[in-house]
Amino acid sequence: MRLTKSMGILLLGISMAAFLTACKSTSGSTPGSSAVGNSTQRSGETGVSADPGEVTTVRMWSNDQHDQAVYDEKIKEFNETIGKEKGIVVEYTVYGSDYYTTLDVAVTAGEGPDIFKSNKIGNYSKAGYIMPWDDVEGLKGLVERFQQYNAPGYGIFGDKTYAIPFRVTTYGIACNMDIFKENGLTVPATWDEMREAARVITESSNGSTYGYALAMGYSSYDYFYVNLANAASVGDEYFNHATGRYDYSSLRGFFGHLQEIIDDGSMFPGFETMDGDTARAQFSAGNIGMVGVLSSDVMTFKKQFPCNFDWEVIPYPVKNAENRYKEPVGVSLSYVINSGVKEKGYEDKVAEFMKFLYSDGLFVATNEAQVDISILGDEITSQSTAVDMDPNWLRFSDMDIYCIKYPNPDGELSVEGDGFHDVYNKILTGMVDVDNGLEDLTVRYNEALDQAISSGKVNIKDYIDPDITAKMKWVK
C-alpha cells in the first residue's frame, strides 16, 4: 500500500518536473522570447565596448541566404561603428525554407522581430502588426528617395508607406554555349528560334541532352518563365494595367510555344515535377541546352552547381523580334518594422539602422559581391570599383532591358478554386484545354476583382498605370 502510494507520488512528481522543465526550457529558448520592447540592456552584457549606458538590441529576420555573408559583414561593421556610437546592436537571423511559417507564428503571438522581410505587407498592415514609416522623422528621407519605385500593393497600403522596395531579381534564359557551338547554333531571339535550337540540341545528342527545361516544380516558374516572359512579347501581364481587368487570353500564344517544345520531345523529361535546384544541377552537368535562371544564379553556378563550360544569359526570346517590349520585373520583398517598436519607443534607433540598411554603401557591397541588384540601377553600379565582374552578372544588372512592373491586385482577391498556378500546371500537362483554362481564369479573376472593388478592399486606380505602354517600350 505504502509502496503504491509512493509510486503514485513519484510518478506525479516526475510528470510535474518534466512539465515544468519543458515550460522553462521553452520560454528560455524561443527566439522571440526577448520580445519587442525587452531589448534594452546594459552595454556590458552585450559585449559592446561602449561607454556605460544603455544599448538597444534590434532584432532583424529574413530568409536571404544568398547574401547573408555580405549582410553579416556589413551589420558587424554597423555594430562596431554607428551602433557603438549610438547605442544600437543589431542581431541578424537568417531562416531557411520554414521562414514565413515561423514569422507568422512569431508575429501573431506578439513575439516578432523588430525588422523583418515580409510577404504579407498588406495583411500585416491591416492587422496592425507593422508600423507606417511616414510618421517617423528618421525614415522620411528614405520614403522620399524610393518613392518613384514604390506603389500601392508594393509597400504602400491605405496611403501609408509600410515598406520601400530596394532591389530587384532579374531573370533570363541561360544557354550552354559549348553545346550551342557544337551544334552551330546562335542564341535564340524568337520563340521559333528557341524551339529550333531545342530540337537540334535534343536530336543531336541522342537522348543524353535536352533543349529546354521548364522546371514546373519550382513554385515561381509561372511568374518568371511564363507571365513575365510572355509580357516581353505582348506588352503587359495577364492583368492589363491600362484597362484594370484580367485578360489571360494574352498567354495563349506563349502556351502554344511551350507546347511545341514539349511535342517535339525537346523538353527535359520529368519537367512537370522538376524543382529549380534539379534543373540547375542538370544544366551544370551539361544535360540541358537552355534553362530559366535568376540573377542570383550567377553565384549558384560558381559555388553550388559549378559549370565547367561557358554559359550566357539572354533575355527570354519573344514572338516577334521586330516588335518586342522590355521585360517586366517585380521588386523583391521588402523589410517592414514591427509596430511594437513604436509602442516601446525606440523607433529612432531602428530608423538609424534602416538608413544604413538602405544606404549606397550596402547596395554597392551586395552588387560587387554579385548577390543583389539594387533598384537604383546605374546610380549604384556607377559607384562600383570592382574589376573582373562576371559578364552574366553585368547582363542581369542591365536595367535598360527591364521595366519595373506595376503591382497586380492578385493578393487582395479571394479566388475560389484553382489559382492560375494550378491552371497553368493543368494546361502544360494536358489536363485542361488551353482556351478553356485561360477563359475560365479570366472570368473567375474578374469576378473576384469586382467583389474586391465593391467591398472596398481594392481601389482599382492603385493598379492602373496610364504610362505602361511607354514604360514597356523597347529602347535598346
Add this chain to the structure above:
Amino acid sequence: MGEVELKSALPDMHIYLEVLFKEVLMSRILKRNNKLHTGNKIQEILMITPMTIGFLMFSVYPIIWVLRWSFFKYNGYSEPVFIGLDNFVRVFARDPAYWGSLKNTFLIAGLKMLVEIPLSLLLAVFLNNRIKGSSFFRVVFFLPSVFSIAVVGLIFSILFSAYNGIINAALRELGFISRNISWFSDKGHAMFVIILVSLWTTFGLNMIYFLMGLQNISQSLYECSAIDGANEIQQFFHITVPMVAPILQLVLMLSVLGTMKMTDLILVLTNGAPGGSTEVVMTYIFKYFFSYGESSSKEVQFGYASAMAVITAIILGIVTLIYLKVSKKMRSIDE
C-alpha cells in the same frame, strides 16, 4: 429448567457470536478493502493524469478548435469573420477539387487493398511453414515498414526518375519501352507509383499480423481435415481463412484508414502533381492549413480547411461504421 434453557440457548449464542464475529471480520475486511480501494483509486488517477492532460491538450482541444473555426473566414492573422455554414456550402457546392481528392483517396485505398491483403496473407502462410530462411524473409519483408516515409519517397522518386532513372533504364534494356516514361507527368503513371510505394511500405506489417493469427490456429484442425481427405487449398479456404477472420477484419480496417489518412508519401513523392491530379484528401486539406514549403500556391485558409477536416472526419467515421457493420461476422470465429 434454567440449565436446560441455558443449554438450549448456548447454540444460539454460539451462532450469534459466530455471526457477530463474521460481521466484525467482514466490516474490518471491507474497511481495509475500502482503504485499499481508495488507495488504488488515487494511484489510478495519478497514473492516468499525464495521459489525460495529453489527450485533452492534443486531441480534445484541437477538435474543438477545428469545429469552432469551421464557421469562420480566418487566415491566421486577419480579423476572423463569422460566416455561418458558408465554408460547408463551399465544400459541397463550389469545390470539385476536394471531391476529386477524396475520389483519389478511395481509389488508392481500394486498389492497394486488392493487392495488399492477398499478398500479405499468402506470404504469411508461406512463412508460417517452418521452411529454411523464413526468419530472414520475415525481417526483409517487415523492414520497409520501419523506414522513414520521406526517405522511401525520395528513393522511389530517384528510381522512377524520367531522366536516368533505374526503372526506365531496366525497361529499356529489357525492350519494353523505346522512350523513357515520365512517371509523374500523368495521373495514371503517378497513381501507379504511389500505390506501389504505399504497398511496399505496409505489406510487411500486415504480414506480421496475419502470422500472429496463423500461429494461433490449432494444428489438430489441419490434422483432422487431412484425415477427412481435405487438400491444402481446401484447408486454406475452409480453415485458415475463417480462423484468421478477426485479424483480417482488423487488417482491412487499418489498411483502409491508414490509406485514407495518407499524407507524407504524397507530399514527398508527387506533392499532388501533375496539376493536382494525385492530390489526396489529407494533402488537399493540409495545403489550406499550412503553406507547404515554397511550392504552395494556396493561400492559408484556416476556416475553410477546418470545415473540410470536419466533413472528412464524418465521412471516415461513416466508412468505418459501415465497414464494422458489414464485417460483423468476421469478428468471431464461432460465428
